[in-house]
Amino acid sequence: MQRKYNFGAGPATLPQAVMEQVQNELLDWQGKGISVMELGHRTSEFNELILTPALNELKALMSIPDNYKILFITSGASAQFSMVPLNLLQNKTQADYLYTGIWSHKAMAEAKRYCQVNIALNAEANGFTAIPPSSEMTFSADAAYVHYTPNETINGSEFHWIPETNKVPLVADMSSNILSRSVDVSRYGIIYAGAQKNIGPAGLTIAIVRDDLIGKALPVTPTLYNYKTYADNNSLYNTPATFSIYMAGLVFKWLRSQGGVAAMAEINQRKANKLYQLIDASAGFYSNNIDKSCRSRMNVVFKLPNDNLQQLFLKESAAAGLLYLKGHKAVGGIRASIYNAMTEKGVDALVEFMKDFMKGNG
Ligand SMILES: *Cc1c(COP(=O)(O)O)cnc(C)c1O
Numbered sequence: 342m343q344r345k346y347n348f349g350a351g352p353a354t355l356p357q358a359v360m361e362q363v364q365n366e367l368l369d370w371q372g373k374g375i376s377v378m379e380l381g382h383r384t385s386e387f388n389e390l391i392l393t394p395a396l397n398e399l400k401a402l403m404s405i406p407d408n409y410k411i412l413f414i415t416s417g418a419s420a421q422f423s424m425v426p427l428n429l430l431q432n433k434t435q436a437d438y439l440y441t442g443i444w445s446h447k448a449m450a451e452a453k454r455y456c457q458v459n460i461a462l463n464a465e466a467n468g469f470t471a472i473p474p475s476s477e478m479t480f481s482a483d484a485a486y487v488h489y490t491p492n493e494t495i496n497g498s499e500f501h502w503i504p505e506t507n508k509v510p511l512v513a514d515m516s517s518n519i520l521s522r523s524v525d526v527s528r529y530g531i532i533y534a535g536a537q538k539n540i541g542p543a544g545l546t547i548a549i550v551r552d553d554l555i556g557k558a559l560p561v562t563p564t565l566y567n568y569k570t571y572a573d574n575n576s577l578y579n580t581p582a583t584f585s586i587y588m589a590g591l592v593f594k595w596l597r598s599q600g601g602v603a604a605m606a607e608i609n610q611r612k613a614n615k616l617y618q619l620i621d622a623s624a625g626f627y628s629n630n631i632d633k634s635c636r637s638r639m640n641v642v643f644k645l646p647n648d649n650l651q652q653l654f655l656k657e658s659a660a661a662g663l664l665y666l667k668g669h670k671a672v673g674g675i676r677a678s679i680y681n682a683m684t685e686k687g688v689d690a691l692v693e694f695m696k697d698f699m700k701g702n703g
Pocket of ligand 1: 351416417418419420444490492493494514515516517535536
């Protein structure tokens with residue numbers, strides 16, 4: 342068997358050590374003679390050996406303060422685009438959104454069903470190639486919350502600062518950069534993330550919600566869209582994504598063994614630098630149009646001089662074992678997603694391939 346390097350944006354590559362452990366215990370987990378996939382979510386085994394350890398590991402990794410609940414939700418990060426307004430609007434009718442790319446736009450579109458959406462920071466004028474400075478943020482007087490997307494997975498931009506919102510809760514869609522570096526959770530009202538990029542298999546969404554924001558959902562809120570349902574029932578109101586939670590827990594443990602998020606941050610920066618340095622030194626053969634102040638460390642997007650070369654690049658890279666480098670159809674080009682589980686060796690292999698490809702075609 343030959344494992345290839347998977348640069349797909351998500352579901353994304355997972356740590357090999359975790360995959361091997363899962364393989365080893367797939368049929369007979371912890372000597373119980375059954376698979377985790379077959380284990381009831383209300384058993385003490387699930388609670389004591391899977392759910393609770395996963396919660397504790399995440400809490401420790403992110404230094405999550407005691408006044409936050411970690412919720413395991415099944416409906417994908419996109420469902421948070423509705424859950425956030427449903428739970429946070431209360432008696433208000435407006436919310437502020439930082440509009441920096443395709444994912445923040447999707448969040449805004451959904452929120453518009455429930456409230457007036459104000460754009461507090463707008464990157465549309467620069468074609469989402471730069472995140473305007475914090476001095477350009479204009480918050481409305483009566484917003485229920487401020488929502489932003491710290492890493493725009495499709496556009497390839499990333500905030501390297503945390504918006505200061507004063508007293509209004511700050512909500513972050515960290516789907517594509519959670520656990521990639523340390524963040525001060527206390528600056529946020531809600532952090533949410535789909536698991537399939539930086540955490541584990543698809544099917545699980547994690548929401549980290551400050552206690553005072555739970556229990557105030559609009560009356561029309563469906564039970565499964567109410568944070569209180571998950572908080573009151575330890576995420577076991579209905580069947581959670583048990584296998585994804587199990588694997589997320591193993592990934593958290595693996596992260597700790599690697600030195601935690603601080604160590605990950607250093608490696609991630611090094612990986613991203615290798616790619617950006619090569620792109621910038623390629624005299625325009627490879628080009629990345631994102632402002633240097635806000636380039637993503639997770640999703641490196643770039644273009645080649647023309648479409649033919651791009652097609653050839655995709656074909657030859659795949660043949661070389663470097664998979665899923667095609668950019669999102671909305672922006673085209675190439676995208677290398679290099680989350681925590683993408684090894685430095687994988688990035689080095691891509692860099693070498695890019696150098697060779699340039700030599701052969703430049
Ligand atoms: C992938 C992604 C989503 C969508 O996640 P789903 O789990 O597919 O709903 C939302 N936001 C960001 C920033 C993403 O990268």
